[in-house]
Amino acid sequence: MNKTIIAVDGLRKRFGRTVALDGMSFTVQPGRVTGFVGPNGAGKTTTMRVILGLDAPDSGTALIGGQPYRALRRPLCHVGSLLDAGALQPSRTARNHLLWLAHSQGLTARRVDEVLEGAGLTTVARRRAGGFSLGMRQRLGLAAALLGDPPVLVLDEPFNGMDPEGIIWMRGFLKTLAAQGRAVLVSSHLMSELQDTADHVVVVGRGRVIADASVVQLLAATANGRVTLRTDSARAATVLADAGGTVAAAGVGVLSVSGLATDAVVALMNANGIGFSEVSAHRATLEEAYLELTRDAVEFKAVSR
Amino acid sequence: MRALIQAEWTKFRTVPGWVIGMAIGGVLIVAFGLLPGIQGSCGQPGSGSECVLPVGPEGQEVSDGFMFVHRPLSGDGSITARVASMTGMLPPGPNDDKMREGVAPWAKAGLLIKDGTTQGSAYAAVMLTGAHGVRLQHNFVHDKAGKPGPPGSARWLRLTRTKEKITAEESADGTTWTTVGTVTLAGLPQTVQIGLFVTSPQHAEGANESLGSFGSYGGPTMATAVFDHVTPVGSLTGTRIGGPANKYADELGGFEETGEGVFTITGTGDIAPAVGGPAGIGASISDTLLGTFAGLIMVVVISTMFVTAEYRRGMMRTTLAASPRRGRVLVAKAAVVGAVSFVVGVLAAAVVITLGQKVLRDNGAYVHLASTATELRVIVGTGVLLGVTAMLAVGLGALLRRGTTAVTVAIVTTALPYLLVMSVLPPTAGQWLLRIAPAAAFSMQQSLVEYEQVANLYLPVDGYFPLSPLAGGAVLAGWAVAALVAAACFLRRRDA
Numbered sequence: 001m002n003k004t005i006i007a008v009d010g011l012r013k014r015f016g017r018t019v020a021l022d023g024m025s026f027t028v029q030p031g032r033v034t035g036f037v038g039p040n041g042a043g044k045t046t047t048m049r050v051i052l053g054l055d056a057p058d059s060g061t062a063l064i065g066g067q068p069y070r071a072l073r074r075p076l077c078h079v080g081s082l083l084d085a086g087a088l089q090p091s092r093t094a095r096n097h098l099l100w101l102a103h104s105q106g107l108t109a110r111r112v113d114e115v116l117e118g119a120g121l122t123t124v125a126r127r128r129a130g131g132f133s134l135g136m137r138q139r140l141g142l143a144a145a146l147l148g149d150p151p152v153l154v155l156d157e158p159f160n161g162m163d164p165e166g167i168i169w170m171r172g173f174l175k176t177l178a179a180q181g182r183a184v185l186v187s188s189h190l191m192s193e194l195q196d197t198a199d200h201v202v203v204v205g206r207g208r209v210i211a212d213a214s215v216v217q218l219l220a221a222t223a224n225g226r227v228t229l230r231t232d233s234a235r236a237a238t239v240l241a242d243a244g245g246t247v248a249a250a251g252v253g254v255l256s257v258s259g260l261a262t263d264a265v266v267a268l269m270n271a272n273g274i275g276f277s278e279v280s281a282h283r284a285t286l287e288e289a290y291l292e293l294t295r296d297a298v299e300f301k302a303v304s305r
Numbered sequence: 306m307r308a309l310i311q312a313e314w315t316k317f318r319t320v321p322g323w324v325i326g327m328a329i330g331g332v333l334i335v336a337f338g339l340l341p342g343i344q345g346s347c348g349q350p351g352s353g354s355e356c357v358l359p360v361g362p363e364g365q366e367v368s369d370g371f372m373f374v375h376r377p378l379s380g381d382g383s384i385t386a387r388v389a390s391m392t393g394m395l396p397p398g399p400n401d402d403k404m405r406e407g408v409a410p411w412a413k414a415g416l417l418i419k420d421g422t423t424q425g426s427a428y429a430a431v432m433l434t435g436a437h438g439v440r441l442q443h444n445f446v447h448d449k450a451g452k453p454g455p456p457g458s459a460r461w462l463r464l465t466r467t468k469e470k471i472t473a474e475e476s477a478d479g480t481t482w483t484t485v486g487t488v489t490l491a492g493l494p495q496t497v498q499i500g501l502f503v504t505s506p507q508h509a510e511g512a513n514e515s516l517g518s519f520g521s522y523g524g525p526t527m528a529t530a531v532f533d534h535v536t537p538v539g540s541l542t543g544t545r546i547g548g549p550a551n552k553y554a555d556e557l558g559g560f561e562e563t564g565e566g567v568f569t570i571t572g573t574g575d576i577a578p579a580v581g582g583p584a585g586i587g588a589s590i591s592d593t594l595l596g597t598f599a600g601l602i603m604v605v606v607i608s609t610m611f612v613t614a615e616y617r618r619g620m621m622r623t624t625l626a627a628s629p630r631r632g633r634v635l636v637a638k639a640a641v642v643g644a645v646s647f648v649v650g651v652l653a654a655a656v657v658i659t660l661g662q663k664v665l666r667d668n669g670a671y672v673h674l675a676s677t678a679t680e681l682r683v684i685v686g687t688g689v690l691l692g693v694t695a696m697l698a699v700g701l702g703a704l705l706r707r708g709t710t711a712v713t714v715a716i717v718t719t720a721l722p723y724l725l726v727m728s729v730l731p732p733t734a735g736q737w738l739l740r741i742a743p744a745a746a747f748s749m750q751q752s753l754v755e756y757e758q759v760a761n762l763y764l765p766v767d768g769y770f771p772l773s774p775l776a777g778g779a780v781l782a783g784w785a786v787a788a789l790v791a792a793a794c795f796l797r798r799r800d801a
Contacts (some may be wrong), residue, residue, distance in 0.1 A: 049622075049800070049801075052622075052626045053625075053626070053629045054622050054625060054626060054800065054801040055800040055801070056800060069626075069629060070629040070630075071629075072629065075626065075627065075628075075629060076626075076627055081626055083619075083622055083623075083626075084619045084622065086618070086619065087618050087619035087620045087622060087623050088618060088620065089316075089320055089614060089615075089618060089620060090618075091320050091321060091322055092316075092319045092320055093319065096315065096319035097319075099315050099319070100312045100313075100315035100316045100319065101312070101623070101627055103308060103311040103312040103315050104308055104309060104311075104312035104624075104627045104628055105308065105627065106308045144623070
C-alpha cells in the first residue's frame with residue numbers, strides 16, 4: 001500500500017573536514033506528514049538541499065518519484081519547497097515574488113492569486129515582502145511551495161518565527177495537505193512542534209538516521225509500560241515490589257512503576273487496603289522520545305568540540 | 306526557455322530600483338550629450354565664419370586647398386612635366402618657435418585635371434608626395450600608389466584625358482613610362498582645367514608619450530616644387546583654390562615661371578577628405594555620446610546586482626530549485642538585462658544624436674556630417690555596446706557572487722579602461738588597450754573615417770578607434786561569451 005515518493009539512499013557529503021551526511025537513507029510516503037527531526041547540524045537542511053538538486057552529494061541518491069530532481073522539467077509541479085523564508089528581494093511585492101516563480105513554471109497569475117488566498121496573504125499581496133514579519137514570510141514561502149499544486153512538499157523549519165496562532169494554523173494546514181494525499185516532509189529541531197501533526201518521524205543525528213518510525217510506535221517504545229501512582233502510603237512500594245514490579249520514586253508521594261499493568265496496580269492497592277489519589281498509565285511525549293533518541297548524538301557533539 | 310526569460314523579466318521589472326537605475330543610465334547619456342561641452346566660433350555673430358566645408362562628388366566633406374597653375378582643356382588632351390625638386394617648411398617643434406625646414410610626408414606636387422576651380426568639384430591628379438612616392442588620387446577619397454622611389458628624387462609625370470577617363474603615367478627618365486592607373490570621372494564636362502598643383506597639409510605630431518601628459522602640436526605646412534619640362538607650354542594662370550587658408554598661403558602661396566617650361570610653385574592645404582582630430586577640424590556626432598561611459602556604469606552595476614542580489618538574499622536557491630537547468634538560467638538573465646540595456650542605449654543614443662548635434666552647432670562647434678547609415682550604426686552600436694556589456698556583467702556577477710566584489714571587477718573591466726584611455730594613458734598604450742579590452746566596442750560609436758592618405762594622429766580621444774566597429778563589437782562579445790561560459794560551468798559544478 002505504501003508508494004514511496006521521496007527515496008533518499010545512502011547520501012554522503014563532506015564540507016571540508018566536516019561530515020555533513022554519513023549514509024542518510026529514508027523514504028517518504030504520500031498521504032501523511034513525515035517529521036524530519038534532529039539537533040541543529042544533524043544534516044536536515046543539507047539532505048533537503050540534495051533532494052532539491054541544489055547540493056550534489058559525494059555519493060548516494062535522492063529520487064523524487066524515481067527521478068532525480070534535476071531531471072524534472074517543471075519541478076515546482078512535482079515538489080514544492082520552502083528552505084529559507086527570508087530568501088526574498090525586499091523591494092519586490094509578495095505577489096510579484098510568486099509571479100516570477102509562476103512564470104518560470106509556465107503558470108498564470110490566476111494561480112498566484114489562488115495560493116495567496118490559501119496562505120491568507122491576499123490583503124498584503126501588493127506590499128513589499130521586505131516589510132513582512134518572519135511569520136508572514138513563512139506563509140509566503142508556503143504559498144510559493146504550493147504554486148505548482150505539487151504532490152510532494154519539502155519544508156525546512158516552517159514553524160520558525162511563527163506566533164502560537166501561526167503555529168496552530170501551520171499544523172492544521174500541513175494536516176490538510178497530507179489529507180489531500182500529498183507527501184509532506186517537515187524538518188524541525190523542536191519535536192514539540194510536530195506533536196499532533198506528524199504521522200511518521202525520521203530522527204537524524206550526525207548525518208544519519210537514528211530512528212524511522214510512526215509516532216505511535218515511537219511513543220510506545222519510550223513509555224515502556226510505566227504506571228504513575230500517587231499515594232501517601234509507605235507500604236505501597238513494598239507491596240508492588242513483592243508483586244514483581246520495579247518501583248522508583250518519582251517525587252514526593254509519587255511512584256513510577258514498571259512491569260505491572262494499571263489494573264494490576266489498582267487491584268494490589270485495594271487488596272492491601274492502601275489508599276491512593278491517582279493511578280495512570282504514563283504517556284510519553286514525543287519530546288521525551290526524541291531526547292532519548294538524540295542524547296548520544298548531542299553528547300558526541302559536545303565532546304568532540 | 307521562453308518561460309525562463311519571462312520569469313527573469315518579471316524579476317527585473319518588479320524591482321523598482323533596477324528599472325529606475327536603468328532609466329537613469331539612459332538619462333545620464335542624454336544629459337552629457339546635451340550639455341554644452343564643445344564650444345566653437347562657427348556662425349557666431351561677428352566672426353564671419355560660417356564653417357561650411359566643401360562637399361566632394363561622393364558626398365564626403367573635403368579639404369580642397371592648393372595652388373593651381375592651370376589652363377582650360379577642351380576635349381581630350383594631356384599634360385607632362387617633371388617634378389624636379391620639393392622643399393618645404395614644417396611648423397615649430399614643441400620647444401621652439403621657429404619654422405623647421407622639411408617636406409611634410411603628404412605634401413603633394415603634380416598634375417591635376419579638375420572640373421573647374423570650385424572647391425569640391427571632381428578631379429584626378431597624379432603627384433609626387435613628400436614620403437609616400439607617386440600617387441594617383443581622384444575625387445578626394447580614392448588613392449592609388451605608384452612607385453615609391455626615394456624621397457626628393459625627381460619624377461616625370463603625365464596625365465591624359467580621354468573623354469571621362471583619366472590615365473596617369475610616371476617615369477624616372479622621361480623615356481620609359483609606366484601607367485599608374487586609369488580612373489573614370491563620371492559626368493566630366495567637355496571643358497576642364499588642367500595644370501600643375503602644389504599643396505601641403507596640416508601637420509600634427511604627438512609629444513611626450515608619457516602617462517597623463519600627452520600633448521600634440523602642429524600647424525600648417527608649406528611645400529615648394531620646381532616643375533620643368535612642362536609640355537605643352539601654354540599660357541598658364543595661377544589660382545589659389547581654397548582659403549583663407551593660413552599665413553603661408555597669404556605670404557608665400559604663388560607661382561613663378563622661372564624659364565621656358567619651368568615653374569616654381571608654393572602651396573599649402575590639402576586635397577583630401579576632411580578629418581577630425583589634431584590635423585583636422587570640428588567635432589563629430591560621436592562627441593555627443595560622451596556620456597555613454599556614465600550610462601555604461603549604471604548598466605554594469607544593475608546587471609551585476611541582478612545576479613549578486615540573488616546570492617545575497619539566498620534567492621539563488623529558489624531560482625535554481627524552480628529551474629534546475631542552471632546554464633539556461635544564466636542565459637535568461639543575460640538576455641533580459643542585455644535586451645533592457647540595448648533598448649536604453651538605442652533610445653538614449655537616438656535622442657542624443659538628434660538633439661546633441663543641434664546643441665553643438667548652436668554652440669558654434671563644427672560637427673562633421675554623417676550619413677544616415679552611419680547615424681543608425683552609431684545608435685544601434687551604442688545599444689549593442691550597453692547590451693553586450695550588461696551580459697558580460699551578468700557573467701561576472703555569477704562568477705564572483707559577492708555584490709561589491711563583482712560590481713568593482715565589472716566596472717574595472719568595462720568602464721575603467723575606456724576612461725583611462727580618454728584621460729591619462731599615452732596614445733600607444735591606449736590604442737593597445739582598445740584592441741583587447743571590452744571597451745574596444747566603443748568603436749561602434751566611431752563616425753569619423755580614418756584615411757590612410759590623410760596625415761593625422763587618429764587618436765581615440767578624437768573619436769578614432771584602433772578597431773573597426775565590427776571587430777570592436779566582436780572583442781566585447783568574446784569577453785561576454787567567455788564570462789558567461791565560465792560562469793555557467795561554475796554554476797553547474799558548485800552547490801547552490
